[in-house]
Amino acid sequence: MRIYLKISRQLESDIRQYFRPGDYLPPEMQLAERFQVNRHTVRRAIDELVANGLVQRHQGKGNMVLRQPHLYRLHDGAHFTGNLLEQGSLPSCQVVGSRLMAVTGKLAVELNIEPEQKIVHIQTLRTTEGIPRCVINHYLSDPEWWPVLKHFRQGSLHEFLRKTLELELKRESTRLSARAPSNEECRLLQINKSVPVMRIKTRNQLKGSNQIAEFSVSSSRSDLIEYVVEH
Amino acid sequence: MRIYLKISRQLESDIRQYFRPGDYLPPEMQLAERFQVNRHTVRRAIDELVANGLVQRHQGKGNMVLRQPHLYRLHDGAHFTGNLLEQGSLPSCQVVGSRLMAVTGKLAVELNIEPEQKIVHIQTLRTTEGIPRCVINHYLSDPEWWPVLKHFRQGSLHEFLRKTLELELKRESTRLSARAPSNEECRLLQINKSVPVMRIKTRNQLKGSNQIAEFSVSSSRSDLIEYVVEH
DNA sequence: TCCCATTTGTACGTATGTATG
DNA sequence: CCATACATACGTACAAATGGG
Numbered sequence: 001m002r003i004y005l006k007i008s009r010q011l012e013s014d015i016r017q018y019f020r021p022g023d024y025l026p027p028e029m030q031l032a033e034r035f036q037v038n039r040h041t042v043r044r045a046i047d048e049l050v051a052n053g054l055v056q057r058h059q060g061k062g063n064m065v066l067r068q069p070h071l072y073r074l075h076d077g078a079h080f081t082g083n084l085l086e087q088g089s090l091p092s093c094q095v096v097g098s099r100l101m102a103v104t105g106k107l108a109v110e111l112n113i114e115p116e117q118k119i120v121h122i123q124t125l126r127t128t129e130g131i132p133r134c135v136i137n138h139y140l141s142d143p144e145w146w147p148v149l150k151h152f153r154q155g156s157l158h159e160f161l162r163k164t165l166e167l168e169l170k171r172e173s174t175r176l177s178a179r180a181p182s183n184e185e186c187r188l189l190q191i192n193k194s195v196p197v198m199r200i201k202t203r204n205q206l207k208g209s210n211q212i213a214e215f216s217v218s219s220s221r222s223d224l225i226e227y228v229v230e231h
Numbered sequence: 232m233r234i235y236l237k238i239s240r241q242l243e244s245d246i247r248q249y250f251r252p253g254d255y256l257p258p259e260m261q262l263a264e265r266f267q268v269n270r271h272t273v274r275r276a277i278d279e280l281v282a283n284g285l286v287q288r289h290q291g292k293g294n295m296v297l298r299q300p301h302l303y304r305l306h307d308g309a310h311f312t313g314n315l316l317e318q319g320s321l322p323s324c325q326v327v328g329s330r331l332m333a334v335t336g337k338l339a340v341e342l343n344i345e346p347e348q349k350i351v352h353i354q355t356l357r358t359t360e361g362i363p364r365c366v367i368n369h370y371l372s373d374p375e376w377w378p379v380l381k382h383f384r385q386g387s388l389h390e391f392l393r394k395t396l397e398l399e400l401k402r403e404s405t406r407l408s409a410r411a412p413s414n415e416e417c418r419l420l421q422i423n424k425s426v427p428v429m430r431i432k433t434r435n436q437l438k439g440s441n442q443i444a445e446f447s448v449s450s451s452r453s454d455l456i457e458y459v460v461e462h
Numbered sequence: 463t464c465c466c467a468t469t470t471g472t473a474c475g476t477a478t479g480t481a482t483g
Numbered sequence: 484c485c486a487t488a489c490a491t492a493c494g495t496a497c498a499a500a501t502g503g504g
Contacts, residue, residue: 003472027487027489027490029488037474038474038475040472040475043489044473057483057489057490058488058489059479059480059489059490060480060481060488060489061487061488061489062487062488062489063488063489155284174460176407176429176457176458177429177456177457178429179427179453180283180425180426180427183258194411196410196453197409198407198408198409198429216502221412222408222409222427225408226407226408227406227408228405228406228407229404229405233490233491234491234492235491246481258468258469258470259469259470260468260469268492268493269492269493269494270494271491271494272491272492272493274470274471275491288471288476289470289500290470290471290499290504291468291470291501292467292500292502293470293498294469294470370485390492391466447504
């Protein structure tokens with residue numbers, strides 16, 4: 001009994017042997033044909049793989065292999081370690097999206113500005129060795145920076161600000177927490193709900209001023225990243 | 232469209248209003264009747280709640296409510312905030328257990344001592360307002376401290392060391408990560424597997440020496456604790 | 463022990479919606 | 484606009500676990 005578990009195990013074995021991250025599985029109908037079951041049974045089997053973070057569904061395209069299954073118990077060994085102080089100025093970040101937006105309640109509090117005011121939102125993703133590690137949402141209080149910031153594509157945001165707008169940012173506060181990932185974080189970081197994310201919120205002031213220029217929230221994969229504090 | 236999401240949200244709201252942890256939801260057939268949908272659609276809706284850790288399925292019995300959903304959005308409001316620098320010397324800790332033990336591989340590395348050597352292990356629990364917040368495992372490298380340390384019952388371990396053994400400890404390194412909780416942590420912190428824990432590992436040296444005197448691992452409930460770093 | 467009603471779990475089938483290329 | 488492939492929703496049937504008689 002429990003055909004879907006057998007199929008799930010078979011698919012996992014297939015993935016390990018014949019597939020590489022980024023490959024697509026055969027269509028569900030084809031798998032149903034091969035295993036001589038209904039398509040729903042194949043879907044149930046793939047549900048297991050999705051829940052274990054091996055596969056990602058893409059409507060209209062197919063089911064993509066994410067990574068080799070042995071990778072997701074990686075933490076105990078040698079793993080990527082970030083430095084807490086360099087958060088927000090990571091050099092190897094790619095911009096996922098950027099826009100002008102109206103501030104909502106909590107962001108207004110963090111940035112210490114009035115509601116409804118426009119701010120700049122930039123979302124970046126840090127990927128190393130082809131694996132997404134960390135997604136950062138930057139919120140910048142001054143909409144006049146938008147014409148320049150909209151051209152920011154990659155690298156260190158703080159360095160970009162220094163070079164293009166001659167702005168020096170200074171860390172005002174850092175707060176650390178952990179969470180189950182949001183759906184968006186699951187997608188961007190290629191994880192499932194069972195992998196917690198570490199969340200770091202920072203507030204940065206303009207040097208020589210008390211005004212908060214930037215508020216950032218970074219979420220890192222807890223299975224791949226550990227932060228160190230310098231003493 | 233996406234009826235199951237609407238039903239899922241409705242059920243979550245119902246749970247918040249009318250159910251307590253340990254209660255069972257109405258049978259799936261009954262919910263299907265109420266929402267005028269097929270039972271599978273109700274199941275799909277409950278799948279969402281299960282994935283978010285609100286509900287547990289029990290075959291033959293029913294679907295049990297695990298906890299109130301607002302608990303895991305508690306983080307944004309006024310909540311307990313710890314200071315990262317005071318970790319390991321929290322004044323309001325109770326000793327759960329203490330013992331002499333032989334070091335295992337990883338602990339030997341952290342303490343920088345030979346395997347098989349005896350060390351002191353003390354486990355403490357920080358409970359405030361009747362709610363367990365944080366469990367800390369202290370590992371001390373010198374077994375000669377055991378006759379004194381075994382009398383440690385509560386308060387700040389670092390203060391106890393200073394007063395009874397005249398030892399001054401100095402933070403050497405701090406590392407932060409996040410994890411799904413272990414079974415023991417679930418028990419001590421009164422949470423389930425869906426609430427991540429933040430983990431802080433510290434190494435402390437004897438002042439004026441390079442030797443690691445203490446290695447500690449603290450695990451805090453991520454739904455109740457946020458850490459701040461002093462700049 | 464056995465039976466039975468209830469309730470969840472699995473598997474099948476069919477149809478239609480939606481995203482991709 | 485079309486074919487392909489995944490997403491959602493309906494329906495039916497039976498298996499498996501639970502708890503009571």
